[in-house]
Amino acid sequence: MPILRFDPSASVIIVDAQVTGRVTIVTRLVLDTGASLVVLPWKLALGIGISIDPEKTIQTTTATAIETVPKVVIPEISVLGKKIKNVDAIIKDFPPESPIDGLLGLSFLKHFHLKINFPKGELFLE
Template sequence: MNFPFDAEYRLIVIPARIIGPKGSVGLNFAIDTGATNTLLSRKIAEKLGFDLDSTTKKVILVTASREESAPIISINTIEALGQKVLNHSAICHNLPPGLNIHGLLGLNFFRDKKLTIDFRLGEINLE
Protein backbone atom coordinates (compact mmCIF):
# COMPACT_ATOMS: atom_id res chain seq x y z
CA MET A 1 0.00 0.00 0.00
CA ASN A 2 1.29 3.49 -0.85
CA PHE A 3 1.22 6.35 1.64
CA PRO A 4 1.52 10.01 0.61
CA PHE A 5 4.09 12.43 1.98
CA ASP A 6 5.04 16.02 1.19
CA ALA A 7 8.07 15.65 -1.09
CA GLU A 8 8.76 19.41 -0.88
CA TYR A 9 9.09 19.41 2.93
CA ARG A 10 12.58 19.00 4.42
CA LEU A 11 11.61 15.79 6.24
CA ILE A 12 9.56 12.73 5.27
CA VAL A 13 6.86 12.90 7.93
CA ILE A 14 4.35 10.10 8.37
CA PRO A 15 1.63 9.38 10.94
CA ALA A 16 2.24 6.66 13.52
CA ARG A 17 0.43 5.25 16.54
CA ILE A 18 2.26 4.30 19.73
CA ILE A 19 0.76 2.07 22.42
CA GLY A 20 2.39 2.34 25.82
CA PRO A 21 1.67 1.25 29.40
CA LYS A 22 -0.94 4.01 29.91
CA GLY A 23 -2.65 4.25 26.54
CA SER A 24 -2.07 5.10 22.93
CA VAL A 25 -1.54 8.23 20.89
CA GLY A 26 -1.26 9.22 17.24
CA LEU A 27 1.98 11.04 16.44
CA ASN A 28 4.07 12.42 13.59
CA PHE A 29 7.36 10.67 12.92
CA ALA A 30 10.11 11.53 10.47
CA ILE A 31 11.72 8.71 8.55
CA ASP A 32 15.46 8.66 9.24
CA THR A 33 17.32 5.92 7.39
CA GLY A 34 20.56 7.30 8.83
CA ALA A 35 19.46 6.54 12.40
CA THR A 36 20.18 3.05 13.67
CA ASN A 37 17.33 3.18 16.19
CA THR A 38 13.91 4.72 16.47
CA LEU A 39 13.79 7.79 18.68
CA LEU A 40 10.77 8.93 20.72
CA SER A 41 10.36 12.27 22.47
CA ARG A 42 10.95 11.97 26.24
CA LYS A 43 7.82 14.02 26.91
CA ILE A 44 5.63 11.66 24.87
CA ALA A 45 7.24 8.57 26.43
CA GLU A 46 6.50 9.87 29.92
CA LYS A 47 2.88 10.72 28.98
CA LEU A 48 2.45 7.15 27.72
CA GLY A 49 3.57 5.80 31.10
CA PHE A 50 7.16 4.77 30.45
CA ASP A 51 9.31 5.15 33.58
CA LEU A 52 12.46 6.62 32.09
CA ASP A 53 14.24 7.08 35.43
CA SER A 54 14.20 3.37 36.26
CA THR A 55 15.20 2.18 32.78
CA THR A 56 18.49 0.31 33.01
CA LYS A 57 19.26 0.22 29.28
CA LYS A 58 20.88 3.45 28.11
CA VAL A 59 22.87 4.77 25.19
CA ILE A 60 25.32 7.67 24.95
CA LEU A 61 24.28 10.21 22.31
CA VAL A 62 26.86 12.60 20.92
CA THR A 63 25.32 15.99 20.13
CA ALA A 64 26.96 19.07 18.67
CA SER A 65 27.80 20.38 22.13
CA ARG A 66 28.12 17.37 24.45
CA GLU A 67 27.53 13.71 25.19
CA GLU A 68 24.23 12.74 26.82
CA SER A 69 22.88 9.53 28.31
CA ALA A 70 19.46 8.54 26.93
CA PRO A 71 17.19 5.70 28.10
CA ILE A 72 16.16 2.89 25.77
CA ILE A 73 12.59 1.61 26.13
CA SER A 74 10.56 -1.16 24.57
CA ILE A 75 7.44 0.31 22.96
CA ASN A 76 4.51 -2.07 23.41
CA THR A 77 3.25 -1.48 19.85
CA ILE A 78 4.11 0.95 17.08
CA GLU A 79 1.97 1.18 13.94
CA ALA A 80 3.16 3.05 10.86
CA LEU A 81 2.98 2.66 7.08
CA GLY A 82 0.59 -0.27 7.37
CA GLN A 83 2.94 -2.21 9.65
CA LYS A 84 2.49 -3.15 13.31
CA VAL A 85 5.64 -3.89 15.32
CA LEU A 86 5.53 -5.25 18.87
CA ASN A 87 8.15 -4.65 21.59
CA HIS A 88 9.98 -2.10 19.46
CA SER A 89 13.19 -0.65 20.90
CA ALA A 90 13.41 3.16 20.99
CA ILE A 91 15.76 5.76 22.40
CA CYS A 92 14.05 8.52 24.40
CA HIS A 93 15.49 11.97 23.83
CA ASN A 94 14.27 15.51 23.31
CA LEU A 95 13.99 16.68 19.72
CA PRO A 96 14.87 20.18 18.50
CA PRO A 97 11.92 22.58 18.71
CA GLY A 98 10.20 23.63 15.51
CA LEU A 99 10.34 20.28 13.70
CA ASN A 100 6.69 19.42 14.51
CA ILE A 101 7.53 15.74 14.94
CA HIS A 102 7.41 13.45 17.97
CA GLY A 103 10.12 11.02 16.94
CA LEU A 104 12.23 9.40 14.25
CA LEU A 105 11.61 6.02 12.66
CA GLY A 106 15.06 4.48 12.46
CA LEU A 107 16.48 1.48 10.67
CA ASN A 108 15.38 -0.93 13.40
CA PHE A 109 11.78 -0.30 12.26
CA PHE A 110 12.61 -1.03 8.60
CA ARG A 111 14.82 -4.11 9.00
CA ASP A 112 13.63 -7.16 7.04
CA LYS A 113 11.22 -4.99 5.03
CA LYS A 114 11.28 -3.41 1.59
CA LEU A 115 11.11 0.41 1.80
CA THR A 116 10.39 2.39 -1.37
CA ILE A 117 10.39 6.19 -1.38
CA ASP A 118 9.21 7.87 -4.59
CA PHE A 119 9.92 11.61 -4.43
CA ARG A 120 8.43 12.27 -7.86
CA LEU A 121 5.04 10.95 -6.74
CA GLY A 122 5.39 11.87 -3.06
CA GLU A 123 4.65 8.29 -2.03
CA ILE A 124 6.23 5.80 0.32
CA ASN A 125 5.65 2.05 0.45
CA LEU A 126 6.71 -0.46 3.09
CA GLU A 127 6.22 -4.19 2.63
Protein backbone atom coordinates in the same frame (compact mmCIF):
# COMPACT_ATOMS: atom_id res chain seq x y z
CA MET B 1 -0.97 -1.76 -0.04
CA PRO B 2 -1.22 1.55 1.85
CA ILE B 3 0.74 4.43 0.37
CA LEU B 4 1.98 7.51 2.19
CA ARG B 5 1.92 10.53 -0.06
CA PHE B 6 4.46 13.21 0.79
CA ASP B 7 5.73 16.46 -0.67
CA PRO B 8 8.88 15.54 -2.64
CA SER B 9 10.13 19.13 -2.35
CA ALA B 10 10.10 18.96 1.48
CA SER B 11 13.37 18.41 3.32
CA VAL B 12 11.98 15.46 5.34
CA ILE B 13 9.31 12.76 5.09
CA ILE B 14 6.89 12.91 8.02
CA VAL B 15 4.77 9.89 8.92
CA ASP B 16 1.91 9.49 11.38
CA ALA B 17 2.70 6.66 13.77
CA GLN B 18 0.57 4.99 16.41
CA VAL B 19 2.79 4.42 19.43
CA THR B 20 1.32 2.01 21.97
CA GLY B 21 2.14 1.25 25.58
CA ARG B 22 -0.65 1.22 28.15
CA VAL B 23 -2.42 3.67 25.82
CA THR B 24 -2.00 4.59 22.15
CA ILE B 25 -0.92 8.03 20.96
CA VAL B 26 -0.72 9.13 17.33
CA THR B 27 2.41 11.16 16.72
CA ARG B 28 4.44 12.71 13.88
CA LEU B 29 7.82 11.11 13.21
CA VAL B 30 10.44 11.88 10.58
CA LEU B 31 11.44 8.84 8.55
CA ASP B 32 15.18 8.60 9.22
CA THR B 33 17.17 5.75 7.67
CA GLY B 34 20.28 7.22 9.31
CA ALA B 35 18.92 6.72 12.83
CA SER B 36 19.68 3.29 14.31
CA LEU B 37 16.77 3.52 16.72
CA VAL B 38 13.36 5.11 16.99
CA VAL B 39 13.63 8.38 18.94
CA LEU B 40 10.69 9.58 21.07
CA PRO B 41 10.34 12.58 23.40
CA TRP B 42 9.89 12.20 27.16
CA LYS B 43 6.30 13.49 27.14
CA LEU B 44 5.22 10.85 24.62
CA ALA B 45 7.06 8.01 26.35
CA LEU B 46 5.50 8.91 29.70
CA GLY B 47 2.13 9.53 28.01
CA ILE B 48 1.90 5.97 26.68
CA GLY B 49 2.84 4.67 30.11
CA ILE B 50 6.10 2.85 29.46
CA SER B 51 8.60 2.43 32.28
CA ILE B 52 11.90 4.19 31.91
CA ASP B 53 14.74 2.59 33.85
CA PRO B 54 17.42 5.22 34.63
CA GLU B 55 20.01 2.42 34.66
CA LYS B 56 19.33 1.45 31.02
CA THR B 57 21.06 4.09 28.93
CA ILE B 58 22.93 4.35 25.66
CA GLN B 59 25.37 6.91 24.28
CA THR B 60 24.26 8.67 21.14
CA THR B 61 26.15 11.07 18.92
CA THR B 62 24.51 14.27 17.73
CA ALA B 63 25.92 16.94 15.46
CA THR B 64 27.41 18.74 18.45
CA ALA B 65 27.90 16.26 21.30
CA ILE B 66 27.80 12.76 22.70
CA GLU B 67 24.80 12.31 24.99
CA THR B 68 23.69 9.56 27.36
CA VAL B 69 19.96 8.90 26.94
CA PRO B 70 17.48 6.31 28.24
CA LYS B 71 16.96 3.21 26.09
CA VAL B 72 13.49 1.64 26.22
CA VAL B 73 11.32 -0.91 24.44
CA ILE B 74 8.10 0.41 22.92
CA PRO B 75 5.40 -2.30 23.11
CA GLU B 76 4.06 -1.51 19.62
CA ILE B 77 4.49 0.97 16.79
CA SER B 78 2.21 1.06 13.75
CA VAL B 79 2.81 3.00 10.52
CA LEU B 80 0.62 2.66 7.42
CA GLY B 81 -1.14 -0.26 9.11
CA LYS B 82 2.14 -2.16 9.60
CA LYS B 83 2.73 -3.09 13.25
CA ILE B 84 5.91 -4.11 15.02
CA LYS B 85 6.00 -5.16 18.66
CA ASN B 86 8.83 -4.55 21.13
CA VAL B 87 10.65 -1.82 19.23
CA ASP B 88 13.93 -0.52 20.68
CA ALA B 89 13.94 3.26 21.12
CA ILE B 90 15.69 6.08 22.91
CA ILE B 91 14.10 8.96 24.78
CA LYS B 92 15.25 12.43 23.75
CA ASP B 93 13.40 15.71 23.50
CA PHE B 94 13.40 17.85 20.37
CA PRO B 95 13.32 21.66 20.47
CA PRO B 96 9.84 22.99 21.37
CA GLU B 97 9.54 24.75 18.00
CA SER B 98 10.12 21.48 16.13
CA PRO B 99 7.15 20.42 13.95
CA ILE B 100 7.87 16.75 14.66
CA ASP B 101 7.85 14.60 17.77
CA GLY B 102 10.63 12.14 16.98
CA LEU B 103 12.36 9.88 14.47
CA LEU B 104 11.25 6.63 12.88
CA GLY B 105 14.59 4.83 12.76
CA LEU B 106 15.92 1.44 11.72
CA SER B 107 14.72 -0.42 14.82
CA PHE B 108 11.27 -0.17 13.14
CA LEU B 109 12.17 0.17 9.45
CA LYS B 110 14.48 -2.88 9.29
CA HIS B 111 11.42 -5.15 9.41
CA PHE B 112 10.14 -3.95 6.03
CA HIS B 113 10.93 -3.50 2.38
CA LEU B 114 10.88 0.29 2.22
CA LYS B 115 10.24 1.88 -1.17
CA ILE B 116 10.35 5.61 -1.76
CA ASN B 117 9.35 7.11 -5.09
CA PHE B 118 10.56 10.69 -4.78
CA PRO B 119 9.33 11.96 -8.18
CA LYS B 120 5.78 10.84 -7.30
CA GLY B 121 6.05 11.61 -3.58
CA GLU B 122 5.06 8.07 -2.51
CA LEU B 123 6.31 5.83 0.28
CA PHE B 124 5.49 2.11 0.62
CA LEU B 125 6.16 -0.33 3.47
CA GLU B 126 5.96 -3.99 2.47
